Amino acid sequence: MPGQPCAMTSSGIQALRSLVNEESQSGTGRVDFAEPEEHRALRAAVAGIAAKFGPRYYAERAAARRPCAELWQALGDAGFIGVNIPAEYGGGGGGLTELALVCEEIAAAGTPLLLLLVSAAISAEMISDFGTGEQRATWLPGLASGAVKMVFAITEPDAGSNTLRISTTARRVKGAGPGGTGGGSPPCTDKVGGDWVLHGTKYYISGVDEAQALLVVARTGQDERGGRLSLFIVPADAPGLDKHLLPVDLLLPERQFTLHFDGVRVGPGALVGEEGEGFRQVFHGLNPERITGAALGVGIARYALGAAARYAAERTVWAEPIGAHQGVAHPLAKAKIETELAALMIRRAAWQHDHGEPAGESSNMAKYAAAEAALAALDAAIQAHGGNGLATEYGLMPYWGLARLLRIAPVNREMILNYVAQHSLGLPRSY
Secondary structure (H helix, E strand, O other): OOOOOOOOOHHHHHHHHHHOOHHHHOOOOOOOOOOOHHHHHHHHHHHHHHHOOHHHHHHHHHHHOOOOHHHHHHHHHOOOOOOOOOHHHOOOOOOHHHHHHHHHHHHHOOOOOOHHHHHHHHHHHHHHHHOOHHHHHHHHHHHHHOOOOEEEEOOOOOOOOOHHHOOOEEEEEOOOOEOEOOOOOOEOOOOOOOEEEEEEEEEEEEOHHHOOEEEEEEEEEEEOOEEEEEEEEEEOOOOOEEEEEEOOOOOOOOOEEEEEEEEEEEOHHHEEOOOOOHHHHHHHHHHHHHHHHHHHHHHHHHHHHHHHHHHHHHOEOOOOEHHHOHHHHHHHHHHHHHHHHHHHHHHHHHHHHHOOOOOHHHHHHHHHHHHHHHHHHHHHHHHHHHHHHHOHHHOOHHHHHHHHHHOOOOOOHHHHHHHHHHHHOOOOOOO
């Protein structure tokens, strides 16, 4: 049975905040490549919690499609789920740099948590940056403690990577407040009041069964580029919201869902930020998702390489350990180099985001590099183990699916290459 998480105290919160690197928030305009003591302490604290659970716990939960609720609670009780949330709302007062460290360390311990990307990185960041005072006060304390999870609903079956093509709509209506169907209410001409009614379908939405709310991207109008988008906080139990499990063959604790919004009605206070500003808000929120997704990839790579190095150093078939043979050692060394390079790009991207600098290019590059590194590391680790690489005892296969997923989501590598070609190299747009 995994160790029991300790209760959160005021001294514990203060200790957490002392772990957060104030330099990362100071606006000095420079990057120090020597990792500060505060970050090393943060890594060690997170790794210590994750080690109490470990890869066998994760593998069993992934095989059963059961959430890693105990690990999530332990991290939340210690204050690490909300390390990037402002201190005034019970968070650690850090930034994306600190959240990326948390993501990397839990993955390196063999316990990656996919919902950190959508609940802590996307939802919490967007509510912190664009939410009203009431929304922050309502949602951020629970997100900081881990007691509340909020998932992100943007993907649609017919839109794919073309966000402006989404068809889920939200329209203003007159009449009763949230809870009504909205089906018989006329459109509201008052642009500053009235409820919203959502119709449409979302696809591949992670962790809906664990969440208390969804951050939904919907079309509220049309402009020259396509749909004019807005963001809404929708309770997970809202009338008219139908959730259908989407079966996948990946070994993941988090389950995927198709969602149908059939006249889901929410109040005026559900709108996050300004109506029609959702496109800008979404792309601000996607950088944190890509950075934390990259951090998971680096952590998975570290876990696989650590397991492979131990095995190759001990396994002897002829006179010397198999790690002495270049055919075994070189693929692992190559994957190690790729992992370290990806980690550096993550650090740059997180630093830029925390300092309010453009981080789109570095976030995409970090995501690309980390996904490739994770897959290379797992492939080399499995190969080094030979047939044992497929055995349950050695614990490598549960991570292959997640590593492979990171090459597709939250943005696929082809779209990243398109971005770099167009924005970094100035080449003509291909789509």
